Amino acid sequence: MSIGGFLRRSIYWTNDFLHGSPVGKHYRDIHTILSDEKRGKQLQAESLKNLLEFAKKHSAFYSQYDSNDITSFPIVNKNILIANHDKVAVKAEDIPEQKTKEIYVQRTSGSTGTPFAVPADTRKRNRRIAELKYFGMLGGFKSHEKLGQCRVWTKWHNKSKKQQFMENILAINISKMDNDTVKNLVETVKNEHVVALLGYANWFDQIAQYLGEHPTPLPSLKVIFTGSEMLKEQTRSELKRLIGCNVLERYSNEEQGILGQQSAKGEYEYYLNHASYYFEILKLDEDKPADPGELGRIVITDLYNYAFPLIRYDTGDTAIMAEGNKLSHGWQYISKLYGRRLDLIFDTNGNPVQPMALARILKNLKGIIQWQFIQTGEHEYKIRLNMEENISTKECEAELRELLGERAEISVEMVKEIPILASGKRKPVVNEWKKQ
Structure with a gap:
């Protein structure tokens, strides 16, 4: 733990408290739900019921559905939501806890080839921030420690110098994966005492190869979080051997948030964010629940986005669900996730x-x-x-x-x-x- 990180973290949470704990309340709620399945399921059921009732009342797309049984709602995908965007969206004045008339729009990068713009209300934005802090903590990273965020930074998506300073983030552009870029990244991690790295899974193939050819001690680096595609097992093993830090895959998407994450204490299972989402694993060829141990489609209901209800959203991913264990505190988890792989x-x-x-x-x-x-x-x-x-x-x-x-x-x-x-x-x- 660094002094700079401690001071930034203290300032952040103090400021959050003085403004009514809009993020802190979500953080504590996530912890309560995920650490106790019995109590958590009660709270999750309440959130699901509230969402369905709200959507039926305020979203034109869902107004035709009377039941509170989620299986009576349609399964949707990006194309359906894009075609019915205005009908799904809710007016700002009808959204609880919405602070402004301006609704934030979260744009997906179109990793499936279909760009997607999802409105997100104030409460949903605060929930996403709380998720980042909570799952970072589970992975051994305290918020506001030095984080190297490796992504494609563009004129449409960037952080100001002030943001980078206050959040203690290094914005590392990885549009190209050549040796000079990898070398600069490794030197940055070493010289800036970076505690965690966050980036696309396939990018770390290059880092593992570089470190294998140019061994470089990186004692400050405690954890690597990867996403977007599944990480190669060889890459994970090499990074752990060469750096000595945990390498954890996140299951997330841009339109919703952190859906799950591997545990530093586990193997390769994904422990799911049941606090913010309701998960279904359905059969590949029909809209019925997959059998235990059967490969199925991941269908997710976002419990906190009231600006644009994402109910029974087919992500396009497939997985095998397993019964809960001690690490998941009794909650079901994904034992095998099949993510998308992109050609290089x-x-x-x-x-x-x-x-x-x-x-x-x-x-x-x-x-x-x-x-x-x-x-x-x-x-x-x-x-x-x-x-x-x-x-x-x-x-x-x-x-x-x-x-x-x-x-x-x-x-x-x-x-x-x-x-x-x-x-x-x-x-x-x-x-x-x-x-x-």
Whole structure:
């Protein structure tokens, strides 16, 4: 624990207390629910009942449903919610604890090839902050210690210098995964005494390889949190061996928040955030509960977003659910999670490019319903776009060329639908050219 981290943490929680503990109350509620399944299920059931009653009353999309039985509500996905966005959304004046008329909009990066904008009310935003602090603590990281946040930072998504200072965050841009970027990151962790790293799972493949070739002691680093894709087991083992810190995968998405996380005391199970979400595992080919030990679809109800009720939301992921144990305090947990894997592509200089860099660019360009990016040659790329209307793609091409290099030859193909794989998922990033 650092003095700087302690002071920032003390200032934060004191300020939160003086303003009525909008985050602290959620933090304590999450702890209460997750540490006691019996009491937790009672509180979860109350939250679910309140959400369903609210949605029926204030969301035009859900007004036709009379029952409080969640199985009577429809299963929805991104495309359904996008098509019915205005009907699902709730007016600001009807949302409890909403402080402003302005509703925050959480934009997903479109890792499935379908960008998605989800309104989030004040209470939901505070819940997400509490989740970050609580699950960080479970992983051995206290909030406001030095955190290296490795992501694709763009002009649409950034933190001010003041934010970085107050939150004790180092914003590390990893749009490209070349050796210079990895070297700079490792040196930053060492020199800045970073306590935790948070980033995309496939990025840590590069770090493990670099540290294997250039052993570098990183004594300050206590935990690595990964997300977006499943981490390779070899990468996890190498990082633990080379650094000596815990490596924990998070199950999360941008439209909801932290859904679950591996435990530092466990193996590879994902302990779920039952405090904020209601989980269902349904059969792959029908809307019925999967049998114990059976692979099924993950369907999630967000208990705290009243601005845009996400009820029975099919995430597109699959998993196997297991009965509770001591580590989960009796709650069911995911014993096997099947996340999305993205193809790796290369820029015109032969450097690997973070697939999420494409998503970060494309989610902010107006009119895109779905996209698919394909590398067809050493300098040749194709982007397939399903767009709402005939909008110029010049900005899109310019942003991609800045990422890939000026020699990039980018062709644009307008389509009405992105092809679906046999698994039922769309593959947003494809490499048809394999680097020799």
